[in-house]
Amino acid sequence: MKKLNSRTTTGVAALSIAVLALSACGPDTSGEEQEAGEGVDWTEVEPAEEIVFWSNHPGGSVDQEEELIAAFEEESGISVTLENSGATYEETSQGFQTSQGTGATPDVVVLSDATWFPNYLNDSLLAVDEVLEAAEVDTDGYVEALYEDYVYEDAHYGVPYARSTPIFYYNADHYEEAGIDAPPETWEEVGEVSQQLMEAETASSAFSFPPQEEYPAWWMQNLIWGYGGSWSDEWDFSPVASEQTVEAIEFAQDATGDWASVSSGDPADDFGSGATSQIVQSTGSLGGILDTADFEVGVAFLPGGPEAEGETPTGGAGLMISADSEPEEQLAAAMFIGFMTNTENTAMFSEATGYMPVQQDADMSAVYEETPQFQVAVEQLERARSQDNARVFLPGGDLELSQALQGILTNDVDVAEEMESVQSSLEELYERDLASELE
Amino acid sequence: MSSAVQTEQERTRVRAHRRRQSKNWSLFLLFAGPNILLILAFIYYPLFSNMYYSTLDWRLGSSSATQIGLENYAAFFTSDSGLEVWRVTAIFTAGAVLGSMILGLLIALVLNKKIPGKTAARTAVFSPYVLSGVGVAMVWNFIFDPTRGGLSHILGFFGVSSPEWYLNEDWSLFMVIIVYVWKNLGYCAVVFLAGLQSIPKDLIEAATIDRAGPIRRFVSVTLPLLTPTVFFLLVTNILFSMTNAFDILRTMTPTGHGTNTIIFEIYLQSFGAYQRAGYSAAIAVVLFFTLFFITAVQLRFVERKVHYS
Numbered sequence: 001m002k003k004l005n006s007r008t009t010t011g012v013a014a015l016s017i018a019v020l021a022l023s024a025c026g027p028d029t030s031g032e033e034q035e036a037g038e039g040v041d042w043t044e045v046e047p048a049e050e051i052v053f054w055s056n057h058p059g060g061s062v063d064q065e066e067e068l069i070a071a072f073e074e075e076s077g078i079s080v081t082l083e084n085s086g087a088t089y090e091e092t093s094q095g096f097q098t099s100q101g102t103g104a105t106p107d108v109v110v111l112s113d114a115t116w117f118p119n120y121l122n123d124s125l126l127a128v129d130e131v132l133e134a135a136e137v138d139t140d141g142y143v144e145a146l147y148e149d150y151v152y153e154d155a156h157y158g159v160p161y162a163r164s165t166p167i168f169y170y171n172a173d174h175y176e177e178a179g180i181d182a183p184p185e186t187w188e189e190v191g192e193v194s195q196q197l198m199e200a201e202t203a204s205s206a207f208s209f210p211p212q213e214e215y216p217a218w219w220m221q222n223l224i225w226g227y228g229g230s231w232s233d234e235w236d237f238s239p240v241a242s243e244q245t246v247e248a249i250e251f252a253q254d255a256t257g258d259w260a261s262v263s264s265g266d267p268a269d270d271f272g273s274g275a276t277s278q279i280v281q282s283t284g285s286l287g288g289i290l291d292t293a294d295f296e297v298g299v300a301f302l303p304g305g306p307e308a309e310g311e312t313p314t315g316g317a318g319l320m321i322s323a324d325s326e327p328e329e330q331l332a333a334a335m336f337i338g339f340m341t342n343t344e345n346t347a348m349f350s351e352a353t354g355y356m357p358v359q360q361d362a363d364m365s366a367v368y369e370e371t372p373q374f375q376v377a378v379e380q381l382e383r384a385r386s387q388d389n390a391r392v393f394l395p396g397g398d399l400e401l402s403q404a405l406q407g408i409l410t411n412d413v414d415v416a417e418e419m420e421s422v423q424s425s426l427e428e429l430y431e432r433d434l435a436s437e438l439e
Numbered sequence: 440m441s442s443a444v445q446t447e448q449e450r451t452r453v454r455a456h457r458r459r460q461s462k463n464w465s466l467f468l469l470f471a472g473p474n475i476l477l478i479l480a481f482i483y484y485p486l487f488s489n490m491y492y493s494t495l496d497w498r499l500g501s502s503s504a505t506q507i508g509l510e511n512y513a514a515f516f517t518s519d520s521g522l523e524v525w526r527v528t529a530i531f532t533a534g535a536v537l538g539s540m541i542l543g544l545l546i547a548l549v550l551n552k553k554i555p556g557k558t559a560a561r562t563a564v565f566s567p568y569v570l571s572g573v574g575v576a577m578v579w580n581f582i583f584d585p586t587r588g589g590l591s592h593i594l595g596f597f598g599v600s601s602p603e604w605y606l607n608e609d610w611s612l613f614m615v616i617i618v619y620v621w622k623n624l625g626y627c628a629v630v631f632l633a634g635l636q637s638i639p640k641d642l643i644e645a646a647t648i649d650r651a652g653p654i655r656r657f658v659s660v661t662l663p664l665l666t667p668t669v670f671f672l673l674v675t676n677i678l679f680s681m682t683n684a685f686d687i688l689r690t691m692t693p694t695g696h697g698t699n700t701i702i703f704e705i706y707l708q709s710f711g712a713y714q715r716a717g718y719s720a721a722i723a724v725v726l727f728f729t730l731f732f733i734t735a736v737q738l739r740f741v742e743r744k745v746h747y748s
Contacts, residue, residue, distance in 0.1 A: 026488065026491060026492060026495070026497075026504070027495065027497055027501060027502055027503050027504035028502055028503045028504070029495065029503070029504050029505065029506050031503075031505070090711075094499070094710050096500070097499045097500025097714070098499065098500060100500045100501075100502060101502060118498065118499075118500070118714050119500065121498065121501070122498060122500045122501040122502070123501075123502065124500060204586075211605060211606060212694060212696055213693050213694055213696075262606055263586075264584060264585045264586060264603070264604070264605040264606060265584065265605070270586060273586075273587070275586055395498075395712060395713050395714045396712040396713040396714075397712075398712065399694055399711070399712040399713075402694070403694075403696075406606065406696075410603065410606045410607065429713075433498070433713070433714075433715065
């Protein structure tokens with residue numbers, strides 16, 4: 001047998017060590033099931049004395065969060081460290097994802113409607129039903145439509161916190177100028193009043209759709225639901241190219257060639273500056289719009305369509321508990337998220353930020369008196385509907401839909417063909433990135 | 440001299456040689472060791488880790504992944520989105536490099552003249568290069584805003600409506616090239632200026648005596664003598680435009696609207712909507728070898744045609 005020389009032996013050894021070192025620090029590729037961390041007897045667990053909370057302070061809420069934390073620390077004796085997790089929900093989720101396995105994972109994190117699911121798939125989130133019960137948090141009080149957004153396979157993975165819905169904003173001064181008495185109740189009426197606004201030349205555009213970066217696939221669910229369409233039905237993506245969905249989007253495309261436009265940035269800025277007379281935008285923007293607008297701001301329920309009466313998609317963020325934390329920390333975290341979202345505190349948070357109160361019994365009378373527009377937003381919750389899987393659960397689904405919508409609204413393309421292409425893309429995304437994990 | 444004495448002297452020499460060598464090694468390890476460790480830990484370890492990750496089907500943050508060999512590479516080289524990334528990268532690189540170098544050279548030619556306020560002009564031209572890319576992109580966002588931006592007002596004054604910079608993919612790509620060139624041309628101008636000032640004046644004077652006009656002097660004397668500078672800028676600009684434009688692209692087009700150059704695609708695939716850490720790692724490896732290949736080709740072939748004297 002040929003003898004290996006020392007250089008070859010050293011090289012092979014170094015390579016082997018390098019391969020072992022690389023694979024040791026990466027994800028597990030053995031294909032074995034990870035330990036689920038379930039089956040904790042919560043009656044035996046004592047809450048930890050200290051937990052870490054990651055938040056991007058939705059709606060500029062850092063002061064409110066600090067105030068609530070101080071109150072919680074006084075009431076429970078549990079110390080909460082508030083850490084800034086970034087400027088957006090996306091940055092928060094990125095940080096949470098990359099912190100996994102580093103020992104720097106927070107115990108509580110703010111995750112949005114579109115970012116919590118990948119973290120669920122990564123087994124990074126704790127199913128909260130049992131731990132909330134152990135922490136004596138009454139979950140029956142939450143607004144059902146908001147709490148049910150965090151259900152997957154019969155378990156909840158968070159509680160609603162900074163939640164919002166889109167509402168219809170209109171410039172009441174422009175309406176008066178154009179002789180319009182009341183806001184439209186259907187999309188057909190939106191077209192009619194917009195024609196009146198265009199004739200009265202109240203602004204450069206009667207209505208503005210959002211660009212790709214401003215999540216058009218979120219609120220436009222209202223439009224397609226109104227026509228009987230949807231982005232998906234569970235994991236079936238054929239509805240995105242259905243006759244009803246195509247008809248709804250054709251309505252929007254025709255509108256952009258007539259009385260509507262697509263904003264280049266945030267439509268709320270165009271509306272606040274008077275450049276457009278009507279938009280659909282998050283309730284979370286209400287405070288900012290009221291601050292900047294030098295005209296009377298009107299709000300109304302989202303318009304309905306031929307098949308449905310103005311259903312509204314929910315949005316915003318919830319509070320989640322890390323699966324990586326110790327049971328003691330998870331119990332303390334459950335007490336904390338229950339406190340942050342209880343009846344009294346959600347009213348305070350809502351008043352300060354413009355987000356929805358997440359408890360049915362939250363007393364909002366003082367807010368309604370000062371800002372009557374907010375009452376419309378809260379009452380609209382009766383029409384809340386959970387979003388389609390294609391937008392919130394499929395990684396890349398929202399971007400795919402948003403890109404397609406911008407392309408359709410700014411170009412004279414065939415909507416049916418475009419939506420068939422979107423269907424193929426969504427199916428490809430599902431097969432490539434999700435199917436094997438859900439089967 | 441007896442052979443025993445010779446052997447003893449030989450041994451002493453060898454021992455002294457070994458002592459010297461050992462001392463040299465110790466000194467080498469003392470001074471270079473910490474740096475080598477840092478380079479291994481922060482350059483080579485991440486580089487090889489990334490190569491390993493590129494063979495995985497791995498979602499960002501997941502504790503488990505599947506070995507898929509070279510499938511990520513195959514997907515990148517065969518998918519429509521992968522081909523689109525190459526197209527966008529080629530246009531962006533060509534626009535950014537040519538724009539920066541041509542405008543930089545023109546500015547350098549002006550700054551090389553005896554004009555008043557030359558120092559202030561040089562400072563003004565170079566300063567964008569040292570500014571933060573994010574800050575620059577945010578200011579240009581205000582300028583390009585089709586409703587309220589400064590550019591739309593200027594165009595409106597001449598009766599021209601603003602292009603849809605943010606809604607049309609082609610305009611978006613053109614927009615980020617403009618911003619990148621604006622930020623980078625100061626660097627090219629300063630390097631070209633140094634090159635121009637190193638050209639011997641007697642050569643220019645000789646050409647002038649021979650009745651060569653300004654264009655002829657530039658084409659026949661100045662440009663050939665500038666080729667080392669052109670070569671240096673070509674190499675550095677191609678590498679910079681493929682790796683350093685991320686801040687501008689991310690700030691001006693957050694979700695990559697027609698501006699997915701390869702460096703931006705690495706970010707979007709992993710940290711953007713798709714969460715594909717393994718696929719993103721594969722694109723990063725492709726970028727590494729692309730840059731390696733471009734540099735090698737330039738050093739091997741282009742440098743031969745450079746006029747150094």
